[in-house]
Amino acid sequence: MxxxxxxxxxxxxxxxxxxxxxxxxxxxxxxxxxxxxxxxxxxxxxxxxxxxxxxxxxxxxxxxxxxxxxxxxxxxxxxxxxxxxxxxxxxxxxxxxxxxxxxxxxxVPVMTRLRQPERLVLDTLVAANVARSRADALAWCVRLVGQNTDEWLTELRTAMTAVDDVRAKGPDAT
The missing domain is CATH 3.30.300 (GMP Synthetase; Chain A, domain 3)
Known part of the structure; x- marks a missing residue:
């Protein structure tokens, strides 16, 4: 990459x-x-x-x-x-x-480690036919969080970009 x-x-x-x-x-x-x-x-x-x-x-x-x-x-x-x-x-x-x-x-597959309470959330979504598998349930959860926290995530991404810009101007910049 x-x-x-x-x-x-x-x-x-x-x-x-x-x-x-x-x-x-x-x-x-x-x-x-x-x-x-x-x-x-x-x-x-x-x-x-x-x-x-x-x-x-x-x-x-x-x-x-x-x-x-x-x-x-x-x-x-x-x-x-x-x-x-x-x-x-x-x-x-x-x-x-x-x-x-x-x-x-x-x-893209993403490896994650979940404790039992988080796995139970995924299993509930599978049992309720909201998702076909734990992987689908996790993707569903990520989409839901993304929709409900869009403003906060946008602000966080903007702040991260500003940090990258400042870091690029630092003494070790090539």
Missing amino acids: HDTADSTIDAWLTGRIPTDWTATAPPSIVIDREEITITISVTEPSLADGASDADRAESVAGRITGFREDTRDQRMAIARDAEHRFGRKVAWAVEVGGRTELFTHIA
Whole structure:
């Protein structure tokens, strides 16, 4: 794995992604140790004023499918370049009218040690058919925490970025 700053990855991708894909908004780029997820915002299709919610949902689904199919070769080429350059997998998503659809992405196994009270929580979720397995139950819990603490996690990530910036300016910076 390459040790590349997130800002460098972000800058490279921003320059590499075709400008016609980002006419409405810049891409959203989320980076972790294993994966880079790029979300492209696409304009919502315009329908007649009296269009039903079902028709609007279908038009959004069509726009998402169209973007996915029409850009497949270019997205694959960009992903291949980025994966080679940064040593991380690339996933793509598109956002249309408030709906985000993630295309191909990876699921990374994470080892954790849980004491009995935590395991009982997971087992309860499995027994209640909320999750198929302990792994699914744990992923469900992480998603729930992420949704309910989004503001706090954003503040924490911002603070961590500031610490990284200060550390990079330190006496041992190369």
